[in-house]
Amino acid sequence: MSAQAQSSLFRIPYDMLCADVQSALESQGVNKTIAQVEAQIMAEADLHGVPSHGVRMLPPMLRALAEGRAKANANILITREFGAICVLDGDNGPGRYVAAIAMQAAVDRSKQFGVGVCLAKNTTHWGRAHAYALRAAQANCIGLCTTNAMQTMTAWGATTKIIGNNPLAIGIPRAAGENPMVLDMAMSQAAVGKVATWLREGKQIPEGWGVDAQGKPTNDAKAILSGAVSPMAGHKGAGLALMLEFMTAALGGGLFCRDLAIPSGGLETDTSKLFIALNIEAFSENGIAAFHAQVEDYLNYLRAEASTSEPFLYPGERGWQDCADNLRDGVPLHAEIVAQLLAAGVTLTC
Template identity: 35%
Template sequence: MQTRVPFEKLKEAFVAALLKAGLSKDRAELCGRLFAENQRDGVYSHGLNRFPGLLAKLSEGRLDGTAEPECVNALGVLEQWDGKMGIGLVNAHLAMGRAIELAKANGMGCIGLRNTNHWMRAGAYGLQAADAGCIGMCWTNTTPLMPPWGATEKRIGNNPMTMAIPRKEGHILLDMAMSQYSNGKLEVLQARGETLPIAGGFDTEGNLTCDPGAILDSKRALPIGYWKGSALAIVLDTLAALLSAGQTTHDIGAQGDEHAVSQTYIAIDVTSLNGRELCERIVNGIIDDLHEVHESARYPGEGMLRTRRESLEKGVVVEEDQWEELLRI
C-alpha cells in the first residue's frame, strides 16, 4: 500500500535516523536531503528502498561515517581523490563540488574518486552541477552484475552514468544504468508484484523475461542496446579506474561484496563560456522542436520534473511499510 508524506516531513525523518546512527549534523542533513529528494523525484529504488542498507553498513562498520576524502594527485584541471571508504553520498557531493570549483576557475574540472561507496542516485550529482550553471557528467563502476554480450557468466558492472544540462525551466537529466533496468528498479517492481513493460534480462533457463524476480535470481540483466551497452559498460569501468587509479569491476567482484568503487565527475562551465541567454536559446530550441513531434515526446528528465511538482503539491509517494519502518528507527 502507498501513501503520501509531505517532503519536509520525509526529509526530517531521514535526518533524524541518520543522527541516531551517529552522523554529524551536516552529514545527516546532506544525506537525509539526498534520500528525500530521490524519493520526491520518483527514484523510489534509491530512496526509502535503499536506506536500511546504508544504516546497516554504518552499524556494521563497513562504512566510515567520519571519513574525510583526500586529494592525492593533481594535474591541471584533473584531480584524484581517495574516498577513504566513507559514505558514498558524502564523497560524491564533495567530488562534484570540487569539479564545479575547478570548472569555475578553468572552464572545466574532472575528479577521479577511488575507495568510495554506493552514491545512491547518480542524477543527484549531475543536478548539483546543473544548479551551478555547469554541464555535469559522472559515472561509477560496480561489482559484476551482467554477462558481457555473448557470454552467460556475469563479469561487467551496470555502471550507472548521468549527464545533466542546465536550463532555467528545468534541467535536462540523463540518468541511467548500462542494464535495461537497474537492480534497484527490479527490486522495487518485484516487491510490488509488477512485471516489466519490456524484457529486462534472462531467466535461469536463458529465456528473455519481463519478470524482475527471475532476472534477480539469474543475475543476467540485459545490457541496454545489447552489445553496445555491454561495450559502454566496459569502457566506463576502464575510464573510472584509470582516472581515479582505483579498482576495476573485476577487482570489486573479487572482494565478495561491493565497496571501494571507482567514480568520475566532470563539470563544464558552459554558462560562462556561452552566456546564459545563448545556452537557454539552444537548449529550449531543441526541446521545443522535440515537443512538436508528439505530445508524448519528452526530453530526459521531463518526467522527473513532473513527478517532483506533484510530490511537492500532494506529498511524496511512499510505501507504507517502508515509511513506518523509517519512523520506528
C-alpha cells in the same frame, strides 16, 4: 501501478522524510552536515518518482555503518591535484555526500579552468546519478558523472553477471525558472532496483530486461533478481559499461567490479566515480543566456514535431512533474519499504 500497490502507499512530507533519514544517520555517528546532505539526496530520488534509488537504501546504509564497511567519520580528502583535475579519496564515507562534494570540486575548478574533473575513489553507493549532474547544471555547468558498480549485468554471451551496469548522468542547465535537463541511465536495460520496484508494485516485467540464474532470458522479476539484468541495446550497452569501468576504476587505480565485495545488504564499497563539469561561459562567446536560448529553441522545436499521442518529454521532465506532485501531496513510500525502515529502527513522521 496496480490498484493493490496504489493502496499500499504512505505519503510523508519531503522535509519530514529528510529529517527522519538524517536522524537515523546521526544515530550511527554521522555528523549533522554530512547526514543532512546524505538524507536530502536519498529522499530526493523518491521525490522525483524513483523509489528504486531512494530511502529503501537507508537500511543497508545503516547496516554498513554499524558494521564499519561504511565509515561515519571518514577521512575524506583530496589526495592529488593537477590543474583542472583532482583526485578525492572518499574513505568509504557516506556515498551521496562524497559524490556531492566531488561534483562541487569539479564545478569549482571549471570556474577557473573552463573544465573541472574530479575522480573519487574508495566510495560507497551514491544512490542516483541524477543528483550530481543536476547540481552541476544548477551551477550553470554541463555536468557528467559515472561510477563503476558491483556485477549485476550479463554480457557477451556469459550466463551470469560479469560487469556492473555503470550508470551515467548528464545535466544541461536551462534559463532561470526552468528545470534543468538530466539524463540518468544505467547501461542495463533496467536497473536492478527498478526490477525490484516493479516486483513490489506488481508490474509485468517486459521482455529483454534480464536472464535467470541459468542465463536464460526471462520476464520473471524474481528470476532476474537471482540471475542478471541484460545490457541495453546489446553490445552497445555492454561496451559502454566496459569503457566506463576503465574511466573510473582503472583511471584511479581502484577495484574493478569483479573485485568489489558483495555484502548481503547490497551496499557496495570501494567503488570509483568520475565527475566532470564544463563551464559554459568558457565556451560561449555570447554568454550563458545565448546557450539557454538555443536550448529552449530546440526543445520547442521537438515539442512541435512530436506526435500528439506521444508528447515530447526532455530527459528528467517526468521526474520534475512527480516532484511537483509529491511536494504538494507528500512523498509516496510503499508499505513494504516503510516496514523495512521501521524494522531497521528508523522513526518515520507519518
